[in-house]
Amino acid sequence: AQSVTQPDIHITVSEGASLELRCNYSYGATPYLFWYVQSPGQGLQLLLKYFSGDTLVQGIKGFEAEFKRSQSSFNLRKPSVHWSDAAEYFCAVGAKNTGNQFYFGTGTSLTVIP
Amino acid sequence: EPEVTQTPSHQVTQMGQEVILRCVPISNHLYFYWYRQILGQKVEFLVSFYNNEISEKSEIFDDQFSVERPDGSNFTLKIRSTKLEDSAMYFCASGAGGLNEQFFGPGTRLTVL
Numbered sequence A: 001a002q003s004v005t006q007p008d009i010h011i012t013v014s015e016g017a018s019l020e021l022r023c024n025y026s027y028g029a030t031p032y033l034f035w036y037v038q039s040p041g042q043g044l045q046l047l048l049k050y051f052s053g054d055t056l057v058q059g060i061k062g063f064e065a066e067f068k069r070s071q072s073s074f075n076l077r078k079p080s081v082h083w084s085d086a087a088e089y090f091c092a093v094g095a096k097n098t099g100n101q102f103y104f105g106t107g108t109s110l111t112v113i114p
Numbered sequence B: 001e002p003e004v005t006q007t008p009s010h011q012v013t014q015m016g017q018e019v020i021l022r023c024v025p026i027s028n029h030l031y032f033y034w035y036r037q038i039l040g041q042k043v044e045f046l047v048s049f050y051n052n053e054i055s056e057k058s059e060i061f062d063d064q065f066s067v068e069r070p071d072g073s074n075f076t077l078k079i080r081s082t083k084l085e086d087s088a089m090y091f092c093a094s095g096a097g098g099l100n101e102q103f104f105g106p107g108t109r110l111t112v113l
Helices: none
Strands: A003-005 A010-014 A019-021 A024-026 A032-038 A045-050 A056-058 A064-068 A073-078 A087-094 A102-104 A108-113 B005-007 B010-013 B019-024 B031-037 B043-050 B053-057 B065-068 B075-079 B088-095 B108-112
Touching: A003 A087, A003 A102, A010 A019, A019 A108, A024 A073, A032 A064, A032 A073, A045 A056, A045 A064, A045 A073, A073 A087, A102 B043, B005 B088, B010 B019, B019 B031, B019 B088, B019 B108, B043 B065, B043 B075, B075 B088
Parallel strands: A010 A108, B010 B108
Antiparallel strands: A003 A024, A019 A073, A032 A045, A032 A087, A056 A064, A064 A073, A087 A102, A087 A108, B005 B019, B019 B075, B031 B043, B031 B088, B043 B053, B065 B075, B088 B108
16 A cells, blocks of 8 residues: 655754654655645645655755665755744655655654744 | 645635635646645545546545536636535645646635534
8 A cells, every 4th residue: 555654743853953854655666755845824835856866855945855765765854954944744655657646644743943 | 936826725614515626727737636634634635637537536535526627727626515524724736747746736724614
């Protein structure tokens, strides 16, 4: 069955500290992986995506993620968190072909303390 | 930058009423989707739409739901007889084709009383 697991429901970090949000997936075909961010009252904004090639992908706002096939993981990282990064983060997996649904994780809520 | 828009941002309705949620996808996109997010839960797929027909739907998308692209720009989700459990945030998304990349709108929060 296709699924995405985000083990951390809520993470709190200090501003300036590093961040890693975990994502594990189960997918029957070649996975295409995404991280979205949702600020309060806002929609889902794409942070970054992995389709193929270099397993370390760079995204917007200084985020990066690393695809590890052997661990079925696609963890999101940021070296130095800013207060504006406080939001809900969702990992998603989909198939290659457009028209196929995305499977989302339950999300990780990030709080940034001064 | 082109974006997906949705109206209304918040809809309140009485149980049993029909609601129509509206979306304007990105103009050159060909694939359209609806997802929902019940408060505190994950985002769930409802339906995908291509070439004027449903291409995939989930178990959630039962007979009370329907989708339509009434003209060249809008994409709508109709819920015929709303239930309390339909209260959720509904997201529209669109994709251009080729690699599966979906662009999401800001969502419509539906509250069923």
